[in-house]
Amino acid sequence: MIPLPPDLRAKLLANGAARGPDHAPLLKLFNPIGAATWLASELYEDGDTLFGLADLGFGCPEMGTFSLTEIASVRLPYGLRIERDLYFRARFGLTVYSDAARIAGRITEDERLLATAARARELNRNTEIPPDPDG
Template identity: 65%
Template sequence: MLLLTQDQRECLISNGQNRGDHVPVVKFFSPVGAATWLLPELDGDGDTLFGLADLGFGCPELGSVSLSEIAAVTLPLGLSIERDLHFEACFPLTVYADAARLVGRITEDEARLEAAALAQRENAR
């Protein structure tokens, strides 16, 4: 599977050039495990992504990952890391990160994300 479309690549690079709290553009996941990545930025090198990574150990964290390394992962049964074709982010990355820290994994649960967004707004006051 193609991990990034050209439109996604362009959006990721644009976000990478304009630092901020961007909405994730793409979600990658392992079809045979708990590994998940939410990624809003790609450096100009075309390989270094920044986002939220959850390898399934209960401690999701923000950081950089290599697109070529993710693409090279070979999983059991000849599977590989996939892009979630149905993922549509509704919040900036920090909201996903805050919610993930609370539950110990990346979540798309609307109530947990809304609560994290509300807590951010309260803390900003």
């Protein structure tokens, strides 16, 4: 199992219990010798199912659920395993990372691209046309 510090596990579980808002990712897992990366914002009460953005390195990152146990069971060459990025700190909600990943074709931490995705998301939110009250 990939060790999660108790405070991180508690925050992920709290986000999982409060589904709905666009939580910022709290956990980044990555393949140290490959392209696979996962950003997780929620942990379900089963203690294993994470919700977030998964990028297996094929150019099509997707939001959804994935198993912490399954990711921890991956064995890589040279005795390596999937690792937790100890220095990852999200600046945006998961949907901004998803939008930026769709543009880049991979999960990215490029500040310009993330800021652009955040601005576009904010503009879209502010330009929605309210429903016609007359139907």
